[in-house]
Amino acid sequence: MGTKVNAQQDSKSPYVSAVSDALLSVHMRSVQPWLDNDWMYNRTKGGKTLNAALKVLHEYSREVIESRRQERQERRKGSVSISDKDLGLKRREAFLDLLLEASDSAGAALSDSDEEVDTFMFGGHDTTAAAMSFIFYNLAANPEVQARLAEEVAEVFGASDGAVTSQDLAQLKYTERVIKESLRLYPSVPLFARRIDEELPITGGYVIPAGTGALIACYQMNRNPAFFPDPEKFDPDRFLPENCTGRHPYAYVPFSAGPRNCIGQKFGMLQMKSTVAKVVRHCVLSLPRPGYKPVVTGRVILRAEDGVQLKVSPRKMAISPC
Numbered sequence: 001m002g003t004k005v006n007a008q009q010d011s012k013s014p015y016v017s018a019v020s021d022a023l024l025s026v027h028m029r030s031v032q033p034w035l036d037n038d039w040m041y042n043r044t045k046g047g048k049t050l051n052a053a054l055k056v057l058h059e060y061s062r063e064v065i066e067s068r069r070q071e072r073q074e075r076r077k078g079s080v081s082i083s084d085k086d087l088g089l090k091r092r093e094a095f096l097d098l099l100l101e102a103s104d105s106a107g108a109a110l111s112d113s114d115e116e117v118d119t120f121m122f123g124g125h126d127t128t129a130a131a132m133s134f135i136f137y138n139l140a141a142n143p144e145v146q147a148r149l150a151e152e153v154a155e156v157f158g159a160s161d162g163a164v165t166s167q168d169l170a171q172l173k174y175t176e177r178v179i180k181e182s183l184r185l186y187p188s189v190p191l192f193a194r195r196i197d198e199e200l201p202i203t204g205g206y207v208i209p210a211g212t213g214a215l216i217a218c219y220q221m222n223r224n225p226a227f228f229p230d231p232e233k234f235d236p237d238r239f240l241p242e243n244c245t246g247r248h249p250y251a252y253v254p255f256s257a258g259p260r261n262c263i264g265q266k267f268g269m270l271q272m273k274s275t276v277a278k279v280v281r282h283c284v285l286s287l288p289r290p291g292y293k294p295v296v297t298g299r300v301i302l303r304a305e306d307g308v309q310l311k312v313s314p315r316k317m318a319i320s321p322c
């Protein structure tokens with residue numbers, strides 16, 4: 001007997017609903033230019049929702065910054081006796097530590113409203129959550145892919161249920177292809193925009209004038225049969241190295257490209273790999289009914305209209321029940 005779950009709705013978490021509210025309100029405002037005036041906008045329902053959501057988000061960022069600051073102070077006091085250096089490890093600072101370091105040396109406080117902290121917290125949350133719910137759907141809809149992935153996970157982890165290391169994650173090659181293929185069909189950021197500042201000559205002798213707005217429609221690009229034959233088919237092997245050779249480097253850009261691309265893509269990939277591996281190690285995912293397909297909607301990020309419905313059963317041979 002499986003349990004039915006909704007892989008996307010976690011409305012009980014105030015942070016999750018605040019992220020969705022904030023993104024949706026910002027999006028709604030951007031398509032209603034008459035709401036450009038802050039005074040007017042703050043009096044509308046959307047403005048009030050946005051301000052309430054931002055309060056929750058800033059509060060959360062403030063808590064994270066504060067607890068990290070305290071941890072750093074404890075560390076400075078010498079409560080940690082063996083340093084990574086002593087162990088011969090290359091120390092990697094977390095992004096938040098780098099920001100705190102920079103603000104400490106500049107003598108300026110890193111506050112809850114600091115855009116950098118907010119950007120990487122919002123940017124990293126909904127995108128990864130939406131991607132994972134679609135990965136789980138694709139695994140449920142393609143049992144042979146799920147079986148192959150479960151095999152890889154079993155090979156890498158064996159009977160161990162210990163902590164996952166970055167070396168373990170590096171071995172999950174098939175899992176990585178599954179994630180890439182899922183992001184092809186369901187890119188968390190389905191389109192992004194740029195303003196072209198200088199005249200831009202393109203192929204065919206055309207010139208795009210300066211000041212033009214450009215939309216990069218990832219969702220459509222990823223279904224271009226010239227690059228992805230039989231585009232609706234879920235086939236992780238499209239991302240085998242030999243099948244990527246010759247494909248235009250910008251034909252597949254779920255994390256964007258160029259100087260303003262996603263700064264969290266490596267972290268996001270590790271997060272998705274470890275979560276997918278953990279779930280598939282313990283659970284079998286299946287569709288709630290034959291032919292079920294989530295209805296997708298583009299509310300700033302790509303998400304399923306009513307969440308992704310899945311049936312979850314314990315996997316035999318699992319180390320512990322899910």
Ligand code: HEM
Nearest residue numbers: 120123124127128131188189192255256260262263264268
């Ligand atoms: C599945 C996971 C993710 C996807 C698909 C994704 C996708 C993207 C895309 C397409 C952009 C560029 C948007 C644009 O050009 O307008 C972007 C930017 C960004 N992402 Fe991600 N992202 C993911 C995860 C993360 C994570 C985990 C973090 C942080 C921990 C993060 C932080 C950011 C930040 C800070 C930016 C803005 C970079 C800038 O403007 O210079 N993202 N992301």
